[in-house]
Amino acid sequence: MNEEKPDWSSDLGDMPPEEFREYAHEAVNWVADFLAEVDDLPVFPSTKPGEIRRKIPAAPPSAPESMDALLNDFRSVIIPGMNHWNHPSFFGYFSVSASGPGIIGELLASALNVNAMVWRSAPAASELEEVATDWLRQLLNLPAAFEGVINDTASSSTMYALAAARERAWPDAHQNGLFGMAPGRVYASQQAHSSIEKGVLAVGLGQRGYRTISTDDEFAMRPDALGAAIVEDLDAGIKPCAIVATLGTTSTAALDPVAEIASIADHYGIWLHIDAAYGGPVAMLPESHSWFNGWERADSIVVNPHKWLFTPIDCSVLYCRRPEILKRAFSIVPEYLQSSEVSESRSLMDFGISLGRRFRALKLWFVIRYFGKDGLIARIRNHLRIASLLGKAIGDEDQWEVMAPVDLGLVTFRSTRGETPEEQNRINHEILNAVNDSGRAFLTHTVLNELVVLRLAIGNIKTTEEHVMKTWILLKDIAEGFSEGSRASRGS
Amino acid sequence: MNEEKPDWSSDLGDMPPEEFREYAHEAVNWVADFLAEVDDLPVFPSTKPGEIRRKIPAAPPSAPESMDALLNDFRSVIIPGMNHWNHPSFFGYFSVSASGPGIIGELLASALNVNAMVWRSAPAASELEEVATDWLRQLLNLPAAFEGVINDTASSSTMYALAAARERAWPDAHQNGLFGMAPGRVYASQQAHSSIEKGVLAVGLGQRGYRTISTDDEFAMRPDALGAAIVEDLDAGIKPCAIVATLGTTSTAALDPVAEIASIADHYGIWLHIDAAYGGPVAMLPESHSWFNGWERADSIVVNPHKWLFTPIDCSVLYCRRPEILKRAFSIVPEYLQSSEVSESRSLMDFGISLGRRFRALKLWFVIRYFGKDGLIARIRNHLRIASLLGKAIGDEDQWEVMAPVDLGLVTFRSTRGETPEEQNRINHEILNAVNDSGRAFLTHTVLNELVVLRLAIGNIKTTEEHVMKTWILLKDIAEGFSEGSRASRGS
Numbered sequence: 016m017n018e019e020k021p022d023w024s025s026d027l028g029d030m031p032p033e034e035f036r037e038y039a040h041e042a043v044n045w046v047a048d049f050l051a052e053v054d055d056l057p058v059f060p061s062t063k064p065g066e067i068r069r070k071i072p073a074a075p076p077s078a079p080e081s082m083d084a085l086l087n088d089f090r091s092v093i094i095p096g097m098n099h100w101n102h103p104s105f106f107g108y109f110s111v112s113a114s115g116p117g118i119i120g121e122l123l124a125s126a127l128n129v130n131a132m133v134w135r136s137a138p139a140a141s142e143l144e145e146v147a148t149d150w151l152r153q154l155l156n157l158p159a160a161f162e163g164v165i166n167d168t169a170s171s172s173t174m175y176a177l178a179a180a181r182e183r184a185w186p187d188a189h190q191n192g193l194f195g196m197a198p199g200r201v202y203a204s205q206q207a208h209s210s211i212e213k214g215v216l217a218v219g220l221g222q223r224g225y226r227t228i229s230t231d232d233e234f235a236m237r238p239d240a241l242g243a244a245i246v247e248d249l250d251a252g253i254k255p256c257a258i259v260a261t262l263g264t265t266s267t268a269a270l271d272p273v274a275e276i277a278s279i280a281d282h283y284g285i286w287l288h289i290d291a292a293y294g295g296p297v298a299m300l301p302e303s304h305s306w307f308n309g310w311e312r313a314d315s316i317v318v319n320p321h322k323w324l325f326t327p328i329d330c331s332v333l334y335c336r337r338p339e340i341l342k343r344a345f346s347i348v349p350e351y352l353q354s355s356e357v358s359e360s361r362s363l364m365d366f367g368i369s370l371g372r373r374f375r376a377l378k379l380w381f382v383i384r385y386f387g388k389d390g391l392i393a394r395i396r397n398h399l400r401i402a403s404l405l406g407k408a409i410g411d412e413d414q415w416e417v418m419a420p421v422d423l424g425l426v427t428f429r430s431t432r433g434e435t436p437e438e439q440n441r442i443n444h445e446i447l448n449a450v451n452d453s454g455r456a457f458l459t460h461t462v463l464n465e466l467v468v469l470r471l472a473i474g475n476i477k478t479t480e481e482h483v484m485k486t487w488i489l490l491k492d493i494a495e496g497f498s499e500g501s502r503a504s505r506g507s
Numbered sequence: 508m509n510e511e512k513p514d515w516s517s518d519l520g521d522m523p524p525e526e527f528r529e530y531a532h533e534a535v536n537w538v539a540d541f542l543a544e545v546d547d548l549p550v551f552p553s554t555k556p557g558e559i560r561r562k563i564p565a566a567p568p569s570a571p572e573s574m575d576a577l578l579n580d581f582r583s584v585i586i587p588g589m590n591h592w593n594h595p596s597f598f599g600y601f602s603v604s605a606s607g608p609g610i611i612g613e614l615l616a617s618a619l620n621v622n623a624m625v626w627r628s629a630p631a632a633s634e635l636e637e638v639a640t641d642w643l644r645q646l647l648n649l650p651a652a653f654e655g656v657i658n659d660t661a662s663s664s665t666m667y668a669l670a671a672a673r674e675r676a677w678p679d680a681h682q683n684g685l686f687g688m689a690p691g692r693v694y695a696s697q698q699a700h701s702s703i704e705k706g707v708l709a710v711g712l713g714q715r716g717y718r719t720i721s722t723d724d725e726f727a728m729r730p731d732a733l734g735a736a737i738v739e740d741l742d743a744g745i746k747p748c749a750i751v752a753t754l755g756t757t758s759t760a761a762l763d764p765v766a767e768i769a770s771i772a773d774h775y776g777i778w779l780h781i782d783a784a785y786g787g788p789v790a791m792l793p794e795s796h797s798w799f800n801g802w803e804r805a806d807s808i809v810v811n812p813h814k815w816l817f818t819p820i821d822c823s824v825l826y827c828r829r830p831e832i833l834k835r836a837f838s839i840v841p842e843y844l845q846s847s848e849v850s851e852s853r854s855l856m857d858f859g860i861s862l863g864r865r866f867r868a869l870k871l872w873f874v875i876r877y878f879g880k881d882g883l884i885a886r887i888r889n890h891l892r893i894a895s896l897l898g899k900a901i902g903d904e905d906q907w908e909v910m911a912p913v914d915l916g917l918v919t920f921r922s923t924r925g926e927t928p929e930e931q932n933r934i935n936h937e938i939l940n941a942v943n944d945s946g947r948a949f950l951t952h953t954v955l956n957e958l959v960v961l962r963l964a965i966g967n968i969k970t971t972e973e974h975v976m977k978t979w980i981l982l983k984d985i986a987e988g989f990s991e992g993s994r995a996s997r998g999s
Contacts, residue, residue, distance in 0.1 A: 027889050029817075029968045030607030030877065032543035039535040042611050043528065046618040051524035064626055067634040075642035079879040082608065089615060093869070096631030101620045108628065113620035115522030116574065119534050123581060125613035125819045126538040128593045128605035134556055136600065139588030142559040150567035167659045167821075168863030178709055192713030193685040209839045210862055216837065217670055217860055219711020221684030321863065325521075327617045328865050329659075345708065347701045368709055370702055371660030371813065373820050377585070385522065387571040397519050476521045 030082075038082040045090070046118065050101075054477070057454025058102045060095055067096040098457065103477035104486060107459040109265070109293050109425070110474035114325040116385035120378030121327050131372045132364035141363060144376035148332050150383055154391070155298045155318065158311050161334040164366040165375045169292035172317040172333035173259070174214035175341065175367045177201060179315065180257035180286035181218050182344040189343070193219045199254035200226045202244060204236035204271060206264040208290060220256065233420050234269035234463070236260060242279050249283075257286040260313075262306065263294025266461040266470070267419035267427045270294065274309030281312065292319040292331065294423055297399070299392050306422070315341070323395065323424065323474045326382045330375045333366070341366050398424045398473045401480050405471065408487055414494070418463055424473040429466060430494045440467040442497060449493045456486040522574075530574040537582070538610065542593075546969070549946025550594045552587055559588040590949065595969035596978055599951040601757070601785050601917070602966035606817040608877035612870030613819050623864045624856035633855060636868035640824050642875055646883070647790040647810065650803050653826040656858040657867045661784035664809040664825035665751070666706035667833065667859045669693060671807065672749035672778035673710050674836040681835070685711050691746035692718045694736060696728035696763060698756040700782060712748065725912050726761035726955070728752060734771050741775075749778040752805075754798065755786025758953040758962070759911035759919045762786065766801030773804065784811040784823065786915055789891070791884050798914070807833070815887065815916065815966045818874050822867045825858070833858050890916045890965045893972050897963065900979055906986070910955055916965040921958060922986045932959040934989060941985045948978040 029035075070092045099105055101113050113121075131140035148163025166172045182189060185196045199220060203211045205227045215225040226248070229240045245255050258280050260271040273289060280287035289310050291298070295318030298307045310316060316334045320326035335341045346365040364370050386394065406421030409428045418427040430446055433439035444467055447460050461468050469490075473483060521527075562584045591597055593605050605613075623632035640655025658664045674681060677688045691712060695703045697719045707717040718740070721732045737747050750772050752763040765781060772779035781802050783790070787810030790799045802808060808826045812818035827833045838857040856862050878886070898913035901920045910919040922938055925931035936959055939952050953960050961982075965975060 027886050028971075029542065029604070032539050032607075035542055035607040035610070036535065036539035038607075039539065039611055039614065040532060042614050043531040043535055046614065047524050047528035047531065049618060050521070050527055060630060062630050064630070065634070067631045068638055071635070071638050073641075074645055075875050075880055077880045079882050080876045082611070082877065085608065085873050085876055089869075093631045093635065096634065097619060098621060098627070098629050099619070100622060100629075101618065108622070111620060111622070112521070113618055115524075115527040115530075116577065118527070118614070118617050119531055119574070121617035122531065122534050122538065122610070122614045125610050125617075126541060126593065126605055127589060127591070128603060128819050129590060130592060130600070130603070130820060135590070137590050137592075138552060138554050138556070139559045139585045142557070142588065143563070143585065146560055146563050149565075153566055167865075168861045170860045170862045171663075174709075174860050181711070188711065188713055189708065190714050192690060192716045193711045194688055194690040194713075196686055198684060198686040210860070212839050213837055213860055216681065216839075217666075218709065219673070219680065219685045221680055221686075222682050224684045319863075327620050328622060329863050331863070345705055347704050347708075368662045368666055368702070368705055369660045370662045371811075371821050371823070373659075377581075381577055383567050384572040384577055385574065388567055388569045390571045394519050479520075 034082070038086065041086060050115070053099060053102050056099055056102065058104050058457040059098050059451045059454060061452070061454070062096045067092060101475065102457070103475050103479065103482045104456040105475060106471040106473065106486065107457045108472065109322050110472045110478070111322055111328060112325040112474070112476040113327040114382060114476050116381040117325060117327045117378045120381035124374040124377045127374060129374050131374060132370050133362040137374065140374040140376060143380055144363060145361065147376040147380045147383065151318070151320065151332060151379070152334060154383070154388055155295060156304070157316070157334060160336045161316065162338045163332045163334050164363055165379070166331045166333055166367055167329040167369070169290065169317045169319050169331045170210035170213060171367065171369070172331045173210050173288065173290060174217050175333060176288040176315040176317070176335070177214045177218050177257055178344040179335065179337065179341040180288065181220070183286055183340050184254055184256040197252060197254050198224065199256040200224050200248055201257045201259060202226050202228055202241055202255065203259040204228050204230050204261060204264070206230050206234045206266050206269055207259055207261050208265050211259050211290065224256070230269070234264060234267045236271040236276065238272055238275040238279060241276065245279065245283055245285070255283055255285045257288055259288045259290055262289060262291040262310065263423050265293070266463060268294065268423040268425035269419065270306045270422060273307070273313070277309040277312035287313045289313045289316040292317050293322050295319070296323045296391070296395055297423055299388070300396055320379050320382070324382065324391065325386065325394070325476045326379050330379055335366070338366065394476060398478070401478070401483050402426050402473050404480065405483050405487060408484070412491070418468045426471045427461065427463070427468050428471070429468045432494060432498060436466060443467040443469060445497060446490060446493050450486070450490060453489065455489055526574070530578065533578060542607070545591060545594050548591055548594065550596050550949040551590050551943045551946060553944070553946070554588045559584060593967065594949070595967050595971065595974045596948040597967060598963040598965065598978065599949045600964065601814050602964045602970070603814055603820065604817040604966070604968040605819040606874060606968050608873040609817060609819045609870045612873035616866040616869045619866060621866050623866060624862050625854040629866065632866040632868060635872055636855060637853065639868040639872045639875065643810070643812065643824060643871070644826060646875070646880055647787060648796070649808070649826060652828045653808065654830045655824045655826050656855055657871070658823045658825055658859055659821040659861070661782065661809045661811050661823045662702035662705060663859065663861070664823045665702050665780065665782060666709050667825060668780040668807040668809065668827070669706045669710050669749055670836040671827065671829065671833040672780065673712070674832050675778055676746055676748040689744060689746050690716065691748040692716050692740055693749045693751060694718050694720055694733060694747065695751040696720050696722050696753060696756070698722055698726050698758050698761055699751055699753050700757050703751050703782065716748070722761070726756060726759045728763040728768065730764055730767040730771060733768060737771065737775055737777070747775055747777045749780055751780045751782055754781060754783040754802065755915050757785070758955060760786065760915040760917035761911065762798045762914060765799065765805070769801040769804035779805045781805045781808040784809050785814050787811070788815045788883070788887055789915055791880070792888055812871050812874070816874065816883065817878065817886070817968045818871050822871055827858070830858065886968060890970070893970070893975050894918050894965050896972065897975050897979060900976070904983070910960045918963045919953065919955070919960050921960045924986060924990060928958060935959040935961060937989060938982060938985050942978070942982055945981065947981055
């Protein structure tokens, strides 16, 4: 090496460690304050599309900027444009939690920045992923035959499961593609999540490769309709590829009858995938086991700890009872990823598309240990209790109705104000907009039998009975105000 | 509400904010120490498969555990089993960086825990994703027609690009699946990444749907061979679906001639996807523009800021010049995700499979601003300089040879000790194992023309000329030691 070389390293490295220490502590203080005070922030911001973008320069800076400038902009530009998913009155979509131990796990994992694609690339991360997913399997009371792997989201997990189902249904397609094959279908209820149809499209089956099955008056899949659809398709030369049953649908948290569906899948030899992305954690509760009876006969199951298990986004666990088929659907190991340990340990990259695999197991391990099995169960049980209370309160009220059974943490309901269904729908949309505009709670909606229905999903770790009941009072006040206003305007 | 209700909330919430503050500060101190002292840690651990798992209880705890216990185990069980990707002497695979501003960005994003699927679900995160990917587009000198979206990894980005190519090649397959279609093919060089073949499998084209094109003596795709393959396939009734060109292959960082390949894609009307996951950031350097000439004619391009742009894993940007086709391949918007802003702003979930979308834009925004365009360019230029120096040093040494042009940050080389290719391969494997076992550097290997070749990838933000040259001396010493040992054993 040339002794007279310029000191390239002096200003070409990372942020100096002491500067990192200073600003990371500042960031932690911000997060700790945020977690303590988030309750006082508006859940949904008063921002319009494009407003935030306009506050940011259109071009990147040439010169470096200070962390002070970055953190200032984070506080003054980004935070006012946030929909606060980590707020205890966030009840939209499915409510999620970045719990304290989960955030700390993410912080450590991001600094390590390892890639758990094969054992050798990240030994501890690979082994902890096996341990943490096996711990969760035990918590869920699933048999040991289910091997877990962590993906980013349930959409990916489900697509991988469908790829495995395709591998089993058309073994020759691995070599030849689907081109010469008899067409086939994936079945799911009319209430199943859009990710299933997206997955069907992704793996090449087309929209005709997806057949929805009608639901009963509780929005759960009708096994008789499923059986009839399969028979009809078989008669027409269409190959059944997979059945996707849902435990906790997105619209109403409906629970498909998995035991009956599993029997149909067994009978016809069809891959059964269970979308328990949302509902899965409830399998930890002894009093709720009956809903999950039969899910242990599935070929694959997805459960998302980042939904209702207090783990920061993203962390979706795909369990597979036929990992050899899942692996066969994807596994291609080129020379530069060969290492002698391949035979001694699972290469997690073989069970899906993503080669880059963050160290997601750490936060899941932290969350399970910090709260413990008992603490996790107590929190979920409390959410179920609050949801049930809210369901009863709404059911007791005139001019409101509950639209689906309140089994899990989701309450679906609507105001029955208005003369016609159209007017009722308009009023419910207005109630939704008003509650969200208030910043005091955030809800989303769905449509059931052409009626606009409000969804209030309880699942954030900081949510208490008080948060939910205050929101219920707010909803009633808003609806009452509309009635007053409407009476006033009629009277004028 | 019942005033006499038990105080459920008291022990059912999250970690108390002050406890979070205490342990998150402790975690920050650990990270700051780690970043300051990682140079002194062994890069690769002395652990065997199963060792870490055996140190962890087989079953999850029932009772909560303390953060002290968790952090102790993190330090004593997990860290000793780490392959330290954030070490300046980590030269395996492609070397990556969790830079200070990137880690701070991840910390803040994990606490916010938003899901940027549609504008309404996370206004600021959705808009910042557009801004940050557009900033990066400008840094890469790509035209404004390219719209960016952040995915987890290049494997996903490439699969989504192939789904878009399939949508264009077989428009009817969206409805009918690939079942009745004429078979088709994706083309990539023999040196292309395994994720491309995985993507081809995922979208249903089968292994026959993937055709590799021979490479020249610099391991770059031969356009003449590509043209011939397309003509041959067209004559045989096989539909060309996509061409994937690589800027920075995994084995040798070869640069496919994208301008010539783009002309072929244009001529035949074939989707051109460019895998610049690794090499992309070099497009920021004015002196390197010629390698990228023509990439602006691609239909889609993937560039991974989590590889060579100092952003923690995961952050892969898919640029698409035909976003309407990418969107058509996946877009299904059910009622419960409908909102009035859909028409006013892009719904990022429409451009891929994953519905759950972390706030990855924040760390990318922090990294670009903290280092600035000039700082990013200077760091990458310095990596290129060091790689070039190492290439020259190896080329000047007897009994060593450089195996491919050192254009980017990767040096591929081998020891020529040994009488036969087999013995040479064995010796290079032994050198690799010895350097990795030393804990002083971590390298991986590839195979080129049946020869085992060592790969030294320079890309970590803390890597200096000294780290690289020390590793080169270590490699020479190890090889020399083998020769001495072998002479001694022959002499005895």
